[in-house]
Amino acid sequence: MNFPDYDDKTAFLGDWGRFQKIVFTLLCLSITPNGFLGLSMVFLGDTPAHYCLIPADLNITDEWRQASVALDGDAGDSRVSKCSRHRLDIIQNYSERGLNPWVDVNVSTIPRENCLDGWEYDRSTYISTIVSEWDLVCSDDWKAPLTTSIFFFGVLVGSVISGQLSDRFGRKIVLFATMAIQTAFTLIQVFSPSWLIFCLLYFIVGIGQISNYMAAFVLGMEILSGSVRDIFSTLGVGLFFSVGYMILPLGAYFLRDWRMLLLALTIPGFFYIPLWWFIPESPRWLLSQGRVKEAEAILRKAAKMNRVQAPDVIFPQLQSVENTGKLQTYNLFDLVKSTNIRCITVLLCVVWFTVSVGYYALSLNTSNLHGSIYINCLLAAVVEVPALIMAWLMFRCWPRRLCLSSTFSLGGLVLLMLHFIPEDLSSVFIALVMFGKFAFTAAFAIAYPASAELYPTGLRNSALGICSMSSRVGSITAPYFLYLGSYYRSLPYILIGGLNVFSGLLCLLLPESLGFPLPEAISHMQTVVRCKKRHHCSSTRL
Known part of the structure; x- marks a missing residue:
């Protein structure tokens, strides 16, 4: 009953x-x-920031201690090496002979070795992290x-x-x-x-x-x-x-x-x-x-x-x-038992995956943006407040499909625009990243209730669990999307933006739940929109 x-x-x-x-x-x-x-x-x-640790008890002069830290890059853009140093046995030998590292020896020709004694970390930002x-x-x-x-x-x-x-x-x-x-x-x-x-x-x-x-x-x-x-x-x-x-x-x-x-x-x-x-x-x-x-x-x-x-x-x-x-x-098999509920579940899993990739990629990337990590993280959090207010206003008045499609597409298009921003315009770049975070936050806020409204009470939590599982697959892969930026700066944003624009289009196929009570059984669920061969769309109850 x-x-x-x-x-x-x-x-x-x-x-x-x-x-x-x-x-x-x-x-x-x-x-x-x-x-x-x-x-x-x-x-x-x-x-x-880190570099190889030079043991304090090593008997070398201060000049040779400084010279033992290896440099990477060319002469015009040299940086302290994070993972190598000059061989300390050679450094100690030169120091004992009284040679000057800046006058008597070409330091760059000294062979390198790994950081055998550990690393020295910059403590200006953190006392310690797990790293x-x-x-x-x-x-x-x-x-x-x-x-x-x-x-x-x-x-x-x-x-x-x-x-x-x-x-x-x-x-x-x-x-x-x-x-x-x-x-x-x-x-x-x-x-x-x-x-x-x-x-x-x-x-x-x-x-x-x-x-x-x-x-x-x-x-x-x-x-x-x-x-x-x-x-x-x-x-x-x-x-x-x-x-x-x-x-x-x-x-x-x-x-x-x-x-x-x-x-x-x-x-x-x-x-x-x-x-x-x-x-x-x-x-x-x-x-x-x-x-x-x-x-x-x-x-x-x-x-x-x-x-x-x-x-x-x-x-x-x-x-x-x-x-x-x-x-x-109900059990999990009910999520794929009929064509209608199977289509709904697959569509929702895709859109939850893509919005999660976008949301977590932008959230976890705050430490790589120009400026203070604390300010960037706070800004990424603060921008969610107007996004949630917008999501609530949209959810009150707009059809669920339009709410989802517009926010997904907006976030995706903003990320695609990042490809055209020069590297020296860091403030514009950060502003667009935050605007993308704004859109994905709104999309996430709408995805939860819009998905919950489609499933019956006995299956609602399990269905949201499956959607959330798809979302977590997205969050697991988000750091690896960011890793692609080491090959090409804009590649992560192009891929994430394209996926979310595509998901915005898929959202238009979902059933509309605005104005309907929460379903209490599978038979009460709304149906997906599907296009027939006659090139017109219709809804069917399965």
Whole structure:
């Protein structure tokens, strides 16, 4: 038995009473740590300027100590070598003979060797990062981007399993369990004795990081209704995520040691424990499990908080199934069972992948832009606020397909324009990068509720988990898109921009959900637009 009239049956609560205000605020607050923990590798894993360490106990003069540091590049553009030095045995021999490195010897002809004694790091920006802690440079420089990818692999795994767990055991228990996982393992991570242990813990943190975000998002979508649901799903969760994102560069500026920064970012997680007694389970999910009395008990408590009178029986047509089992169950195979839902899922996976590549590539690239990393990161976070406001205004009035298509295409076109900006116009380049970040933030904010509106209650969290999994594949590959810039400066932006313009066109094929209630069963889902051979488009229900 289905319950497509849920919104009508619960209309007595109103849209914005005390109950909705509490749920709205607390769920948004629960998302804030995701903002600063999800992008913390911008600072934790940044690579300071470095060069080969010359042992302090080496018996050479100050002139020869300075000359032992090798230089790369030509005479007009020489730079201190990051990964090699002049052979110290030869340097010591020359020093003992009393030769002058600037007069008696051509230093550039002295053979080189690797940094056998480690590296000296510039401490003007950081006291330490994981790169300087475990020397993730030169032959081990591949470990730094791999660390970020391992985190996003954890996020990918969390996207898959958390959706199924949430649909099976409930939104609330998964929300708090994964918040506990994220907080506890981030705290343990502070005491990591090695890079390998750090990565293993970071993988687990990634599992919890996305899982609590998805659970909180779906819980709010199912409890709130009307325009409040739109505000929550676009402006609310996104704005509080951005607040956490803004806290990150501010905290990193004052805490230059990676362990102290990570410890400070962990502490807020412990303040969320009392929220267990204030955030309820989703009544929609309880109904989908046949737990009608529990759902009605939550709604009656909400009515009391809102000072309204609840009906004696809220769901009379469901009372007979209270003790007879679930109303209807779904699993991951239902996402590909019919042609319609299969097309919707594939289209959403593609668009989530491309917007994630764009969003995370621009976010993680702030350390490579001209200027201060702290200002660039803060600017990248601040620009999300007007983007979220725009997304909310668009979501209120525009068709979902148009919202998605316009933001995806705008972000892609802006990145394609970067190819034509000269290198000396760094301020214009940064402005366009931030405008691209603006568009991708708006697209991400719209993609979450637009996707959630297309799936039924029993499958919604699992479906968003699959979409999020596609998004995490995008975030895993984002650093490697940026790596292509070492071959050709504009290549990452051309590829990312082209992909997002293409996804903007694909969005026009998605079903339109504006003005329709949230579906409670697969049979209530809207259908994709498909073009027939007669060259006209039609909608069909499958």
